[in-house]
Amino acid sequence: MDCKEFQEYISPYVDNQIDSVKKNEIEEHLKICSSCFFDFKVESLAKRIVTFRFQKATCPEAIRNQIIFNLASQRSFSSKVINYIKVLFANKTIRYAIAFGVLLIGFLIFYNPFENQKEKYYYELAKIVYQNCKEIRNHNFPEKTIFASSHDVVMNFISSNGIKNPKMPKTQWSIIAAGIENYQNYQAAHLLFKCENDTIYMMECEMDKISHSGYLNFVKEIHKDLAKKKFFKVDHEGCSIILRLENGVLMAFAMSSDNKHSMNELIASLD
Amino acid sequence: MLQDTDRITRPPIENLDEEFRKEALPHMDALYNFALQLTQDSDDAADLLQETYIKAYRFWDKFEKGTNCKAWLFRIMKNSFINFYRKNTKSPEKLDYDEIEEIYETIKSNEQNPHNLDREIYDNVFDDEVMQAINSLPEEFKTVLLMCDVEGMSYEEIADFMDIPIGTVRSRIHRARKLLAVKLYDYAKSRGYNVDEIGEE
Numbered sequence: 001m002d003c004k005e006f007q008e009y010i011s012p013y014v015d016n017q018i019d020s021v022k023k024n025e026i027e028e029h030l031k032i033c034s035s036c037f038f039d040f041k042v043e044s045l046a047k048r049i050v051t052f053r054f055q056k057a058t059c060p061e062a063i064r065n066q067i068i069f070n071l072a073s074q075r076s077f078s079s080k081v082i083n084y085i086k087v088l089f090a091n092k093t094i095r096y097a098i099a100f101g102v103l104l105i106g107f108l109i110f111y112n113p114f115e116n117q118k119e120k121y122y123y124e125l126a127k128i129v130y131q132n133c134k135e136i137r138n139h140n141f142p143e144k145t146i147f148a149s150s151h152d153v154v155m156n157f158i159s160s161n162g163i164k165n166p167k168m169p170k171t172q173w174s175i176i177a178a179g180i181e182n183y184q185n186y187q188a189a190h191l192l193f194k195c196e197n198d199t200i201y202m203m204e205c206e207m208d209k210i211s212h213s214g215y216l217n218f219v220k221e222i223h224k225d226l227a228k229k230k231f232f233k234v235d236h237e238g239c240s241i242i243l244r245l246e247n248g249v250l251m252a253f254a255m256s257s258d259n260k261h262s263m264n265e266l267i268a269s270l271d
Numbered sequence: 272m273l274q275d276t277d278r279i280t281r282p283p284i285e286n287l288d289e290e291f292r293k294e295a296l297p298h299m300d301a302l303y304n305f306a307l308q309l310t311q312d313s314d315d316a317a318d319l320l321q322e323t324y325i326k327a328y329r330f331w332d333k334f335e336k337g338t339n340c341k342a343w344l345f346r347i348m349k350n351s352f353i354n355f356y357r358k359n360t361k362s363p364e365k366l367d368y369d370e371i372e373e374i375y376e377t378i379k380s381n382e383q384n385p386h387n388l389d390r391e392i393y394d395n396v397f398d399d400e401v402m403q404a405i406n407s408l409p410e411e412f413k414t415v416l417l418m419c420d421v422e423g424m425s426y427e428e429i430a431d432f433m434d435i436p437i438g439t440v441r442s443r444i445h446r447a448r449k450l451l452a453v454k455l456y457d458y459a460k461s462r463g464y465n466v467d468e469i470g471e472e
């Protein structure tokens with residue numbers, strides 16, 4: 001080993017980070033070269049001074065406590081939750097159960113089978129009513145007869161005739177049709193009656209303004225009147241009903257299934 | 272303030288991950304030292320230390336168990352320092368290494384007996400002068416030297432930590448020691464210690 005190579009390995013030698021072969025070569029060189037020996041001594045001295053005389057500061061207790069406090073606080077919030085989730089997800093069964101649950105919820109949100117069934121039912125109902133309305137419209141009806149097949153028709157009739165909560169005319173009148181309207185949250189009893197001058201009026205009474213039993217009595221009264229008239233049912237289940245009146249007028253009603261019970265009652269009493 | 276938080280709610284140390292407590296917390300002194308070296312300011316050092324531990328704790332799952340935790344923590348501290356503190360610190364003083372080398376050669380030619388030089392400098396230079404000499408080293412030399420001699424890291428660990436080749440670690444340590452020796456020799460001389468006389472004894 002020459003002096004140049006020695007200079008390269010002097011530090012690893014002092015720090016004892018050298019293989020035994022190189023170590024031997026260096027020690028051989030140290031015996032014969034006083035200049036390199038001097039360098040070696042100086043380097044050793046520097047190492048000793050740094051190692052033993054460098055004053056290591058100890059971390060002040062207050063800082064140490066503050067850090068541990070902050071770390072432990074962190075732990076008690078986010079890390080704990082994350083850890084809990086981690087532990088939870090470590091279990092295969094729970095992991096699959098959670099995944100399945102999430103999928104199920106997603107499925108129910110985007111494709112609600114119950115909602116769909118209801119929609120389907122209303123669609124069928126609407127179809128029947130529409131077909132019946134078509135049939136009804138082919139008949140010759142007295143002027144101003146309305147087809148109460150939907151909420152919109154009723155509303156149109158009311159607005160086109162300027163009728164709002166009409167008072168019962170004092171002239172002779174006869175009931176031609178009655179039924180229940182159920183539109184979203186709105187429930188009302190409908191009564192159609194014809195006056196002597198052949199004008200047809202509609203009375204609409206909100207359900208919440210009359211008691212249920214009071215309403216049933218109201219319907220029964222009407223039924224008595226209606227019972228004298230001929231009628232035919234189109235659809236029991238769907239609460240869609242078409243009445244053929246004495247004068248040949250056809251009335252169509254469409255009700256939602258929510259009122260099926262009272263409508264069935266109505267139908268049963270009419271039968 | 273600390274005492275107040277102590278009294279009200281102090282999350283028990285048991286809340287900390289057990290392995291983190293065993294592996295990372297014992298290095299707090301070493302890290303504080305390193306933070307002091309980097310920042311040269313005790314407040315900044317405390318902030319840097321705190322930031323280092325919070326980062327380490329957040330990424331504790333990233334730490335490969337069984338590897339050198341101390342080196343890992345030092346690397347986090349160094350990166351934090353580079354990101355947030357460097358702009359506040361003085362740029363390392365420029366150093367003409369050739370000039371130092373010349374001075375060193377002069378000393379070498381004057382001092383015949385290295386054994387005496389060793390003993391007298393070691394015994395007669397004050398501790399604060401040792402600190403002063405170490406702190407006056409350019410940052411890249413000082414860090415490598417402290418990693419090696421104070422923290423007892425291997426060259427490989429230092430190379431990994433500093434992200435430099437192992438050959439560079441070797442030469443930096445070598446140069447740092449020469450620089451230090453020259454500075455300490457100056458202190459010894461300025462304090463009236465006659466190197467020549469002792470050399471002749």
